[in-house]
Amino acid sequence: MTKPDTVYNSRVLKFYAAYLNAHYPQVNLDAIIDAAGLTKCQLEDPGCWFNQEQVDAFHEKAMALSGNPNIAREVGRYAVSTDASGPLKQHVLGLLNTVSIYLLLAKLYPMLSHGARVKVRKVGANKVEILCVPAAGVNEKPYQCDNRLGIFESLAALFTGKFAQIEHDQCIHRGDPCCRYIVAWEVPSFQKWKWGFKVGTLLVILNAAVGLFLWPPAIWCAVNTASLVVLMGIGFRAAFLERQNLVRTIQKQGNVAEDHIKEIDYRYRGALLVQKIGQATSVLLDVNQLAQVVMAQIQAQLDFDRGIIMLADEDQRRLVFSAGFGFDEEKSELLSRTRFRLDHPDAKGTFVQVFREQRPLLVDDVNTMKNSYSARSRLFAQEMGSQSLICLPIVYENHSLGILAVDNIHTKRPLTQSDVNLLMGIAYQTAVSISSAIAYKKLQDSESRYRSLYENAPTAYFSISTGEAAILKCNAAATELLGRPRGQLIGSCWLEYAASDRGNRTRAQWVQEALQQGRSVYNEELRLHHADGRILWVNITMEPFKGPQGRVLEGRCVLVDTTERKRLEEKLRHAQKMEAMGTLAGGVAHDLSNILSAIVSYPDLLLMDIPKESNMYAPLTKMKMAGTRAAAIVQDLLTLARRGVQMKEAIDVNQVVHEFVTSSEYDSLRANHPGIEVILQLAGELPAIRGSRVHLVKMVMNVAMNAAEAMPRGGRIVIASEFQTLKQGERVKDHPAGDYVVLSVIDNGTGIPEEDLTRIFEPFYTKKVMGRSGTGLGMAIVWATMQDHEGFVQVHSTVGKGTAIRLFFPATNEVQSPKPAVPKIEDLMGHGETVLVVDDEAEHRHIAYEMLTRLNYQVTVVDSERAALDHMAKSPYAVVLLDMVLGNGSDGLTLYRQLLARHPRQKAVIVSGFDESARVKKALALGAGGYIRKPYTLQQLSSAVKSELEKGEIR
Structure with missing residues (x-):
């Protein structure tokens, strides 16, 4: 075709x-x-x-x-x-x-x-x-x-x-x-004579019929006799010419047929020789043996005096003698030593030319080509003594493998194009056989490499049967993935290792059904049982392997362990949720801080003027406590926003636990859950951790509160501390080896279902009754606090048996900081010093003015950056109470830098509705002496201002 x-x-x-x-x-x-x-x-x-x-x-x-x-x-x-x-x-x-x-x-x-x-x-x-x-x-x-x-x-x-x-x-x-x-x-002329004979016959018949009535009998007979003689002459002439034409045609056809028979015979002998060579080489896998068989067949079947096969080496840089016939010992030795360079651009010998161009060459006279040869090639041609030769490329799929050459040095029989045609078929069959031998060797090498790669691949592979879903073969990675020896896996049903929940088993069975239907499966997600009881997430890709008739023989599966990736994805999703919630919480916390300022701050002022015996004292105290609790919720939101750790110090975890069990929150917990027993199992001489005492106490309270609410009929809460070292190679999740102080809160309550374990740290996720048993922020605050303290959480829970939450804090060698004493308001009163309050909200300016005035300071309030600079230009102030957010694109850091440029020793206290941010830290680094967060109490404000005033003048 x-x-x-x-x-x-x-x-x-x-x-x-x-x-x-x-x-x-x-x-x-x-x-x-x-x-x-x-x-x-x-x-x-x-x-x-x-x-x-x-x-x-x-x-x-x-x-x-x-x-x-x-x-x-x-x-x-x-x-x-x-x-x-x-x-x-x-x-x-x-x-x-x-x-x-x-x-x-x-x-x-x-x-x-x-x-x-x-x-x-x-x-x-x-x-x-x-x-x-x-x-x-x-x-x-x-x-x-x-x-x-x-x-x-x-x-x-x-x-x-x-x-x-x-x-x-x-x-x-x-x-x-x-x-x-x-x-x-x-x-044709014979055809004309035949037409003449036909016409003459008609005329003779017509003449005989008409003359019978017109002519006398003697004349009629004479005329008809003469007509018949002429007609017979015409007929003989037509037959003679037709016979001559037929003879010439048959002779020509015979000559062509003879030539055609010779061509058929020639092609038959060539095809027969190619077939013999193909049969002889079909079982040989050694290239040199193949070449020897080809040469032997050519010598036996064809009338060439000499023949040679030269093959390229593995690097395709040299043509090397492989086999030949008709050469004496001396010339055979010469051939075995000779190498024709294929990588040299100036090489122009016949063999190299044919190899490169992949075209046969019939050379009638070698002497006419000697001038184009190199000196070495001319010497070789002279020593071989060839006069004429045929050289053909041994080519398979456009890739040169070597050359085949023959000549007639003794018989002197001329080499013809027919010889070239015949040898081309032999060269091609030789190329096919050599290529098959090379391919077989490569196949053996490839199979060996494949088996090695298959067995030692880090990815799990196994093959499964279509009927019983039995594992037919598997590699070492598959045995490691499932934690079972090869002997146990081979022959077992792979569906037995699928996790038992309905959706997962359905997906596994769907994979098996796809195999039976001859369909491929790509990256289907499954969960499998490890021998140690763990659940593994894997992606399975299955490709049906079919036989020659198209029947599915087995399914070849690749299993990729995605357990760690799933964990990281879940961690990332959680982090993204927390980040989104944190952004929302930060904004809400700022707004709530502004709203709560009056509720938290004004009761302090009123309680200074009302005696404890007054009927108003208790309501005001409760109002202040309610505001403080509301501010604590705001603090939870800020912690959730990852803005909650203002400063860290060396802290004893045991002291944090003691602060919790002596707090009003602990008393409230015992009152609301009378059937709860709290047991402390605190280790002695623990190293310190770096953290925020307030946040840690709040975190312990949240964990303990969750434990108590998990035991509605009473139970036991164990709060324990210990020191633990994670050695190299004992990484827990993504946290490195090292020394940790571990705080554990263990209860024997209802436990947490498996499907809820991955969500307990999500904000507002709770199965409790909202409004009666928490805000849904408790465990989210725990997660955020642990992130701020560079630690991590482990949760182990069994439904009906209880829950253990272990908090890992990196240990430090720093000395534990003593708990500061709380000074009295009388000791924090001012002595008439001047204070400039800069805040863009009128209500906050008024609260600051009232508090500072009651603390015996001379107070000036302004609402903008420009007004603050104008006042400072007129007269200096002992302290500036500076809000970080001033509106109109300005903030406290920018204003503080301008104040320092004019008054290098200016003292300042930073105030913000947000927690400590990067800009707050920059202001503190520039020299601001303190930072308080809205809503603040009289105690917090007086301590911050007094502490800044008592600092030395030199900074």
């Missing part, structure tokens, strides 16, 4: 070659073949087809070298009479009738070209109409139309001896949809 773009048979160009050899012997046919990018072998091969560009190039070069612009038509006329027509001529002569030839052109023409479709119809006794329609996608040239004209003309000459007359009134090259030819030819 020809390719879509190869539509012209090699016979078309062989007609050209035969015509040029006969009429233009001086033309270099090799130059024409090279110009078309072809080889002589392709030209000689009747099974070879060419494309439009190749045929065009051949024609143009032939026309240029011959100087004949009408060569296409003359080649067409010459085509039918030349041996180049081969089987075409045999078919034509076998018809023995001119009309039959033309009528069957539709079937004969495709032997030459697929470029056009031919239709023929008879329009007279010696006339036919031929229509040629170009095939789709074919762009024929005018010379090809001329070539057809020549062929159509010459067909009649086979029988009449004269070219047919052709009327070409329509042509595709003149814009017509098709080429139309009206072909007429002369009637």
